[in-house]
Amino acid sequence: MPGIVLLSKERPTARHRVEAALMHTAGRGVVTGFEAARRYGLRQVDPHGTVHILIPEPGHIRSAKFTIVERTIDMPERRVLEGVPLAVPARAVLDGVRRIREVEPVRALLIESVETGLCSVGELSAELESGSRRGTALPRAVIRELEADVKSVPEAAAIEIWNRAGLPPAERNVKIYDAHGNYVGKPDSWCDELAMAWEVDSYAHHFGRDAFRRTLHRNNRYAAAGICVVQTLPSRIRDEPDKVIAELRAAAEAAAQRPRPNVSMGGSSERAA
Structure with missing residues (x-):
């Protein structure tokens, strides 16, 4: 210099x-x-x-x-x-x-x-x-x-965390449908092999009565379809990456031990709530 x-x-x-x-x-x-x-x-x-x-x-x-x-x-x-x-x-x-x-x-x-x-x-x-x-x-x-x-920066950081966790490949922002072709959700990350969703939910996008109601309905649809879902705050990806990795691995292990639900990416019918 x-x-x-x-x-x-x-x-x-x-x-x-x-x-x-x-x-x-x-x-x-x-x-x-x-x-x-x-x-x-x-x-x-x-x-x-x-x-x-x-x-x-x-x-x-x-x-x-x-x-x-x-x-x-x-x-x-x-x-x-x-x-x-x-x-x-x-x-x-x-x-x-x-x-x-x-x-x-x-x-x-x-x-x-x-x-x-x-x-x-x-x-x-x-x-x-x-x-x-x-x-x-x-x-x-x-x-x-x-x-x-x-x-987005949180999305990039989430991809890095998923890769560090050593989990099967995941798609981003794909629509998931149940066995009848009904819309279930569009998770931030979706592991089709495990039928496991990862949602990085910030306060900014999920705070307030309407946003909170939509999040609850989304999680209820996941549960009804038998989908294993992990929810993480963006700040934890930055501040507690090792803990987030441990949570993802634990969820993936649980998902692998149960029969895979009949859900798929894409579908002929969409009914978003």
Whole structure:
């Protein structure tokens, strides 16, 4: 990493940081990373306050206290928003996450960038393949999740927990029907081999009279169909993964010991309550 140069003894505002960073690069730089992502409207950005600037090779401008200067032979196309030159969204987002070493914030920003329509999974994948490979292990893993249609951080974490538990394969968000073709439910994870459902139920989506009533009806349908169901709060996946794994394994063992109920994925008739 280039040496650090103190530009100012005062604590600069976000606008002053960007202006100073661009002045520091003599107008040759393009803002990328978290500052660019924030200016594109993303919220899941790291708040450390540095400005990541790309400049073309060759160059001898050094990083400063709140400015990360990165020399590159692959200067991105620029977009100018409110007078500030920004790297295109896919490049900006990836330049930010490849400096993170924890999977959850990487997931959060990449998922937000896709779900908001800022960039597509294909654009992220193409940018990842064309750019530097430094720090890309986590982004690559998350992009594989996105290619598998994972739409949220809890969903991605749940897939990871299920795989760690060593259970038979599970489908996500598939509709389950009983022997008569009646709709039973659409679990977050469904192990067809065991006829076992796993629901990751948050307070946000299940709090309130109507939501609670729907959850009770859903669980009653599972019970009537003979389906083994595990319910888990998203916070426990993050805070108590080993306990959640133990609960899933115990439920899977119980499900394997009883005759499999006559339920299936898909069906000719659907009757959602």
